[in-house]
Amino acid sequence: MSEAELRDLAERFSMGRRAYQREEAMLKISRVLAEREPKYLTYFELVRIAAFVDAQLAAYASANEPNILKHTTEEALALPAEQAVQKLLGLSGVDVRVASLVLSLLDPENLPFLNRFAWTALFSTPKLRFSPEDYRRYRSAVAELRRGMRISAYDVSKALTVLGMER
Numbered sequence: 712m713s714e715a716e717l718r719d720l721a722e723r724f725s726m727g728r729r730a731y732q733r734e735e736a737m738l739k740i741s742r743v744l745a746e747r748e749p750k751y752l753t754y755f756e757l758v759r760i761a762a763f764v765d766a767q768l769a770a771y772a773s774a775n776e777p778n779i780l781k782h783t784t785e786e787a788l789a790l791p792a793e794q795a796v797q798k799l800l801g802l803s804g805v806d807v808r809v810a811s812l813v814l815s816l817l818d819p820e821n822l823p824f825l826n827r828f829a830w831t832a833l834f835s836t837p838k839l840r841f842s843p844e845d846y847r848r849y850r851s852a853v854a855e856l857r858r859g860m861r862i863s864a865y866d867v868s869k870a871l872t873v874l875g876m877e878r
Contacts, residue, residue, distance in 0.1 A: 712870075714860040720870035721862075737763055741816040744788075750817060751785035753777070760812055761804045764826070772804025788817055792850065796843045807841035811849075819865035823853040828875030829868050 724734065740756050752760070754777040762769035780802060787798035792814055799810040808826050815824040823829075825846055830838050833852050838845070853867050 712856065714862055717857075717860070717862055717867055717870040720873045721866040723873045724869035725873075737812070737816060741819060744817050749785050750788035751781050752788075752813065754780055757784070757802070757804070757813075760816070761809050764806075764808045764812055768804045768806065768809060770804070772802070772809075774803045784813075788813075792822060793843065793847060796846055800843070807843060807846050811846055815865050815868065820863045823850060823864040823868040825849050825868070826872055826875075828873075829871035830875070831878060832871040832875035 736759055740752075740760065743756075744750055744752075754773075754775065757775065757780055758769050758772045761772035783798065783802055787795045790798060795814055796807060796810045799805050799813060800807070805813075808824070811822070812824040814822045825841060827837065827839055830836075830841070830845070830849065833849065833856070850864075853864055853871075857864065857867050
Protein backbone atom coordinates (compact mmCIF):
# COMPACT_ATOMS: atom_id res chain seq x y z
CA MET A 712 0.00 0.00 0.00
CA SER A 713 1.38 3.42 -0.93
CA GLU A 714 1.67 6.45 1.32
CA ALA A 715 -0.89 8.28 -0.86
CA GLU A 716 -3.39 5.42 -0.45
CA LEU A 717 -2.86 5.39 3.31
CA ARG A 718 -3.35 9.16 3.53
CA ASP A 719 -6.54 8.95 1.45
CA LEU A 720 -7.96 6.25 3.72
CA ALA A 721 -6.92 8.15 6.86
CA GLU A 722 -8.83 11.23 5.67
CA ARG A 723 -12.01 9.13 5.57
CA PHE A 724 -11.60 7.91 9.14
CA SER A 725 -14.70 8.01 11.28
CA MET A 726 -15.18 5.98 14.45
CA GLY A 727 -18.83 6.90 14.72
CA ARG A 728 -21.43 9.56 14.30
CA ARG A 729 -22.18 10.25 17.96
CA ALA A 730 -20.72 13.38 19.53
CA TYR A 731 -18.53 11.44 21.98
CA GLN A 732 -16.96 9.55 19.08
CA ARG A 733 -15.64 12.55 17.20
CA GLU A 734 -11.93 12.48 16.58
CA GLU A 735 -11.50 16.17 17.48
CA ALA A 736 -11.82 15.32 21.17
CA MET A 737 -9.03 12.74 20.85
CA LEU A 738 -6.78 15.22 19.06
CA LYS A 739 -7.39 17.75 21.83
CA ILE A 740 -6.39 15.17 24.46
CA SER A 741 -3.27 14.43 22.39
CA ARG A 742 -2.31 18.12 22.35
CA VAL A 743 -2.88 18.44 26.10
CA LEU A 744 -0.78 15.34 26.77
CA ALA A 745 2.04 16.76 24.64
CA GLU A 746 2.21 19.84 26.89
CA ARG A 747 1.48 18.27 30.28
CA GLU A 748 4.39 17.40 32.56
CA PRO A 749 4.40 14.90 34.03
CA LYS A 750 2.23 12.98 31.57
CA TYR A 751 -1.05 11.62 33.00
CA LEU A 752 -4.74 11.36 32.16
CA THR A 753 -7.55 12.90 34.10
CA TYR A 754 -10.67 10.96 35.01
CA PHE A 755 -12.70 12.71 32.30
CA GLU A 756 -10.05 12.15 29.63
CA LEU A 757 -9.94 8.41 30.29
CA VAL A 758 -13.73 8.12 30.28
CA ARG A 759 -13.83 10.03 26.98
CA ILE A 760 -11.16 7.81 25.43
CA ALA A 761 -12.95 4.65 26.60
CA ALA A 762 -16.24 5.94 25.15
CA PHE A 763 -14.52 6.70 21.85
CA VAL A 764 -13.24 3.11 21.64
CA ASP A 765 -16.44 1.43 22.83
CA ALA A 766 -19.38 3.25 24.44
CA GLN A 767 -19.92 0.37 26.86
CA LEU A 768 -16.41 0.78 28.29
CA ALA A 769 -17.14 4.33 29.44
CA ALA A 770 -19.34 3.09 32.29
CA TYR A 771 -16.55 0.82 33.50
CA ALA A 772 -13.92 3.54 33.12
CA SER A 773 -16.06 5.88 35.20
CA ALA A 774 -15.67 3.47 38.14
CA ASN A 775 -12.01 4.48 38.55
CA GLU A 776 -11.16 6.67 41.52
CA PRO A 777 -9.73 9.92 40.03
CA ASN A 778 -6.57 10.12 42.16
CA ILE A 779 -5.67 6.47 41.59
CA LEU A 780 -6.35 6.90 37.87
CA LYS A 781 -4.06 9.95 37.71
CA HIS A 782 -1.30 8.17 39.62
CA THR A 783 -1.61 4.96 37.56
CA THR A 784 -1.61 6.77 34.21
CA GLU A 785 1.33 8.92 35.28
CA GLU A 786 3.32 5.77 36.07
CA ALA A 787 2.18 4.03 32.87
CA LEU A 788 2.95 6.92 30.54
CA ALA A 789 6.54 7.02 31.81
CA LEU A 790 7.11 3.38 30.81
CA PRO A 791 7.98 1.77 27.45
CA ALA A 792 4.91 0.83 25.40
CA GLU A 793 4.72 -2.86 26.38
CA GLN A 794 4.95 -2.11 30.09
CA ALA A 795 2.60 0.86 29.76
CA VAL A 796 -0.10 -1.37 28.23
CA GLN A 797 0.22 -3.80 31.15
CA LYS A 798 -0.02 -0.98 33.69
CA LEU A 799 -3.03 0.63 32.00
CA LEU A 800 -4.85 -2.72 31.90
CA GLY A 801 -5.05 -2.49 35.70
CA LEU A 802 -7.61 0.31 35.39
CA SER A 803 -11.30 -0.41 35.12
CA GLY A 804 -12.69 0.03 31.61
CA VAL A 805 -9.27 -0.24 29.96
CA ASP A 806 -8.64 -3.04 27.52
CA VAL A 807 -5.84 -3.30 24.96
CA ARG A 808 -7.77 -1.16 22.49
CA VAL A 809 -8.14 1.67 25.02
CA ALA A 810 -4.55 1.34 26.21
CA SER A 811 -3.28 1.47 22.62
CA LEU A 812 -5.30 4.61 21.90
CA VAL A 813 -3.93 6.26 25.05
CA LEU A 814 -0.39 5.49 23.90
CA SER A 815 -1.12 6.63 20.36
CA LEU A 816 -2.45 9.95 21.68
CA LEU A 817 0.73 10.31 23.73
CA ASP A 818 3.04 9.50 20.78
CA PRO A 819 1.03 9.59 17.54
CA GLU A 820 4.14 9.55 15.38
CA ASN A 821 5.37 6.17 16.61
CA LEU A 822 2.57 4.33 18.40
CA PRO A 823 -0.50 3.06 16.52
CA PHE A 824 -3.88 2.33 18.03
CA LEU A 825 -5.53 -1.05 17.64
CA ASN A 826 -9.11 -2.02 16.94
CA ARG A 827 -10.83 -4.96 15.26
CA PHE A 828 -11.09 -3.20 11.90
CA ALA A 829 -7.41 -2.27 11.74
CA TRP A 830 -6.46 -5.80 12.81
CA THR A 831 -8.63 -7.34 10.07
CA ALA A 832 -7.19 -5.00 7.43
CA LEU A 833 -3.63 -5.86 8.39
CA PHE A 834 -3.88 -9.58 9.15
CA SER A 835 -7.01 -10.60 7.15
CA THR A 836 -8.47 -12.43 10.16
CA PRO A 837 -11.21 -11.05 12.38
CA LYS A 838 -10.50 -10.73 16.07
CA LEU A 839 -12.60 -9.17 18.84
CA ARG A 840 -10.37 -9.41 21.93
CA PHE A 841 -6.73 -8.46 22.05
CA SER A 842 -3.82 -9.31 24.29
CA PRO A 843 -0.70 -7.24 24.92
CA GLU A 844 1.11 -9.70 22.62
CA ASP A 845 -1.41 -8.89 19.85
CA TYR A 846 -0.62 -5.21 20.28
CA ARG A 847 3.11 -5.90 20.10
CA ARG A 848 2.55 -7.85 16.85
CA TYR A 849 0.34 -5.09 15.45
CA ARG A 850 2.89 -2.39 16.34
CA SER A 851 5.61 -4.31 14.49
CA ALA A 852 3.41 -4.78 11.43
CA VAL A 853 2.48 -1.08 11.34
CA ALA A 854 6.15 -0.10 11.72
CA GLU A 855 7.01 -2.37 8.80
CA LEU A 856 4.13 -1.00 6.69
CA ARG A 857 5.20 2.61 7.18
CA ARG A 858 8.91 1.99 6.72
CA GLY A 859 10.26 4.61 4.33
CA MET A 860 7.04 6.64 4.47
CA ARG A 861 6.38 9.95 6.14
CA ILE A 862 3.08 9.08 7.76
CA SER A 863 2.40 8.74 11.47
CA ALA A 864 1.49 5.47 13.14
CA TYR A 865 -1.75 7.16 14.27
CA ASP A 866 -2.67 7.97 10.65
CA VAL A 867 -1.79 4.44 9.53
CA SER A 868 -4.17 3.12 12.20
CA LYS A 869 -6.89 5.45 10.93
CA ALA A 870 -6.31 4.22 7.37
CA LEU A 871 -6.34 0.56 8.43
CA THR A 872 -9.55 1.14 10.40
CA VAL A 873 -11.30 2.52 7.32
CA LEU A 874 -9.92 -0.29 5.17
CA GLY A 875 -11.10 -2.89 7.68
CA MET A 876 -14.57 -1.33 7.89
CA GLU A 877 -14.90 -1.54 4.10
CA ARG A 878 -14.03 -5.25 3.96
